[in-house]
Amino acid sequence: GENVEQHPSTLSVQEGDSAVIKCTYSDSASNYFPWYKQELGKGPQLIIDIRSNVGEKKDQRIAVTLNKTAKHFSLHITETQPEDSAVYFCAAWLNNDMRFGAGTRLTVKP
């Protein structure tokens, strides 16, 4: 069953605004948390990942934060652009397999 919960399921923002997607996981032993972006007709593309020994990681307009105590991690996209529109998935390495959240459909309105 799903051990990673992702919210919100849909998110609409205006171009230039920030977008935040949150995920929670159930197993405190999980130690690797990637985020993927999936565009229509394509496979998921890794955009950023974080391991449990750090609390935050940033790559240009994208950042991920991890709160191990609360067992949640978040994706932050700043200065959103229309090309950021896609479905975003969080994932957590749990019990020898990767568990994915249900996805967030992000729409950036120009």
Next chain:
Amino acid sequence: KAGVTQTPRYLIKTRGQQVTLSCSPISGHRSVSWYQQTPGQGLQFLFEYFSETQRNKGNFPGRFSGRQFSNSRSEMNVSTLELGDSALYLCASSRGQGGETQYFGPGTRLLVL
């Protein structure tokens, strides 16, 4: 460096038939994982292969099987297809197993009629 490739990209089969999908990982990657993606169930883990051995298996019936060759290329097979097997089948490769960064291919879209 070429990415993960999957063939075929699209496939139409009828119930009861079987199908074989192929995945070529990124050069140097030795682990291949397979996932099923459907609108209702999302991304679900099928199995992982490393050095020609299945290392981990998800909660799917025995109709779903796979293998990995010495060059790390992998195939998955679904026998006795059911309508519910219609999905996007994705493979992902990584250098090693167990929590390594995974890179996905474009997927094979299977439609079972």
